[in-house]
Amino acid sequence: MNYSNQILFLLSALGIFNSIILSTFFVFFKKNKAISDFFLGGLLFVLSIRIGKSVFFYFNTHLSRIYLQVGLSACFLIGPMLYFFVKSKSQKLNSSFAKYSLVFLLLFIIVFGILFPYQEYPSLWGNQVYCIINYQWLIFIFLSIYTAKSVFQKLFNARNLITHNDIWIMTIIIGVSIIWISYFTGRYTSYISGALTFSFSFYISFLVIFYIKSKPSVSNITKEKYINKIDEKLVKEIQDKIITLFETQKIYTNPNLTLSLLAQELKIRPQLLSQFINDNLNKSFAQFINEYRVDEAKQLLKKNTHLKIDTVGMECGFNSSSSFYSTFKKITGTTPSNYQKA
Numbered sequence: 001m002n003y004s005n006q007i008l009f010l011l012s013a014l015g016i017f018n019s020i021i022l023s024t025f026f027v028f029f030k031k032n033k034a035i036s037d038f039f040l041g042g043l044l045f046v047l048s049i050r051i052g053k054s055v056f057f058y059f060n061t062h063l064s065r066i067y068l069q070v071g072l073s074a075c076f077l078i079g080p081m082l083y084f085f086v087k088s089k090s091q092k093l094n095s096s097f098a099k100y101s102l103v104f105l106l107l108f109i110i111v112f113g114i115l116f117p118y119q120e121y122p123s124l125w126g127n128q129v130y131c132i133i134n135y136q137w138l139i140f141i142f143l144s145i146y147t148a149k150s151v152f153q154k155l156f157n158a159r160n161l162i163t164h165n166d167i168w169i170m171t172i173i174i175g176v177s178i179i180w181i182s183y184f185t186g187r188y189t190s191y192i193s194g195a196l197t198f199s200f201s202f203y204i205s206f207l208v209i210f211y212i213k214s215k216p217s218v219s220n221i222t223k224e225k226y227i228n229k230i231d232e233k234l235v236k237e238i239q240d241k242i243i244t245l246f247e248t249q250k251i252y253t254n255p256n257l258t259l260s261l262l263a264q265e266l267k268i269r270p271q272l273l274s275q276f277i278n279d280n281l282n283k284s285f286a287q288f289i290n291e292y293r294v295d296e297a298k299q300l301l302k303k304n305t306h307l308k309i310d311t312v313g314m315e316c317g318f319n320s321s322s323s324f325y326s327t328f329k330k331i332t333g334t335t336p337s338n339y340q341k342a
Contacts, residue, residue, distance in 0.1 A: 016055065019048045032319030034255045035095065039085035040172070046081060047179070049074035054183075069118035072125060073109045075133040079140025080105060082176050086144040089169050090151075091254045137180055144173050163260045230276060238276050241266045252292040253317040259285045293317045294331045297324070301340040309336045 026033075026041030053071020056063055080102060087093040118125045145152070151166045230238075245251055245265055254261075259277075263270040277288050297316045300307060307315075313324030313336070328336050 016048050016052050019044045019051075023048065032255075032323065034088070034319055035093065036085055036088035036256070039081055039088055039098075043078065043081035043085055043172070043176075046074040046077040047176075050078065051179075065118040065122065069113055069125065072118075072129060072133060073113060075137060076105060076109055077102070078176070079137045082172065083140045083144050083147070085172065086147050086169055089165055089256065090147055091251075091256075092147060134180075134184055138184075141173070141177050141180060144176075148173060163258060163264070165256055165258075165261065230272070230280060235276065235280055238266070238268065238273070241268075246292060250296070252289050253296065253315065255314075255317050255319045257289060257317065262289075289317070290327050291331060294328055297328060297336065298332070298339065301336060305340065309340070312336065 023041040023044035026037045026044070030037050050071055053067060053074075056067065084093060084098045084102075087098070116124055148169045151162075151169050154162050154166060155170075249265075251257060251262065251265060259274055260270050263273040266273065274285065277283055277285055281288060283291075293316045297312050300312045300315060301309070304312070310321045310324070313321055313328075316324070318324035318327065325335060328334075328339070332339060334342075
């Protein structure tokens with residue numbers, strides 16, 4: 001391998017290596033994991049397999065066909081993982097449907113691979129299967145964009161605040177779309193372009209997310225004193241809006257709920273909502289939301305005794321068992337298990 005190829009290999013492989021590290025982090029080591037983290041970790045992992053196959057095949061055309069089969073098989077999961085990630089981030093996910101869909105798809109890939117191995121059917125995999133993979137991937141990109149259409153519309157409306165969740169959704173969709181375009185046009189450019197695009201998109205995506213995350217956000221507004229008090233009529237209006245929203249949608253069960261997102265749903269300014277919670281309710285945003293979550297948990301603990309306590313916490317919007325237990329005890333003075341037994 002000459003010097004230029006060594007540089008090319010390094011640039012291509014860097015994204016793959018870091019993607020595997022990040023996928024492991026999101027699935028196994030991230031604190032306060034949400035279900036969207038599992039889908040993001042899965043997405044990064046299957047992308048790594050797909051891109052890894054491309055890199056090794058580009059530099060070793062005699063690569064065993066079993067690796068080619070595994071790489072192409074992973075492509076079947078890229079689109080669904082992206083779609084379920086967007087659905088979970090948008091709080092529109094049907095968890096059972098997502099779980100059974102992925103299990104069915106995995107079984108299909110395994111059975112198909114056993115019945116029609118690449119070793120014996122290279123033409124089938126290189127033509128029909130490859131074509132199906134590309135269009136299935138594209139369909140899920142469009143489904144993801146449609147699911148997140150309200151997020152993309154914010155780009156054209158200056159009055160709508162773009163949240164950290166929105167940045168995650170847009171960046172991941174755009175990154176995966178660019179990778180798809182690179183592979184789809186690879187036959188006209190270069191086969192390795194997909195791997196290079198992945199590395200580039202990977203670093204750009206996480207640089208954008210890190211930059212946005214590091215900027216001050218209204219969701220992190222600390223409790224403070226406000227000079228001008230909110231008019232009593234407006235206070236009543238905000239209270240009614242919150243009660244209606246919480247009763248109809250139970251938005252507090254969203255583990256990724258922020259002050260900005262709640263303000264957006266209530267169609268009021270985040271600063272006004274922060275002032276209402278801090279001054280009129282004398283609470284922090286976290287305390288305000290957690291009280292609703294604990295009330296919801298108390299009902300589930302009594303009504304659905306068959307549910308595991310950890311499951312109850314997740315259903316009510318807590319990101320982890322530890323935060324559920326500590327918050328529940330802080331608010332009620334007892335543990336969830338003791339409350340259920342009482």
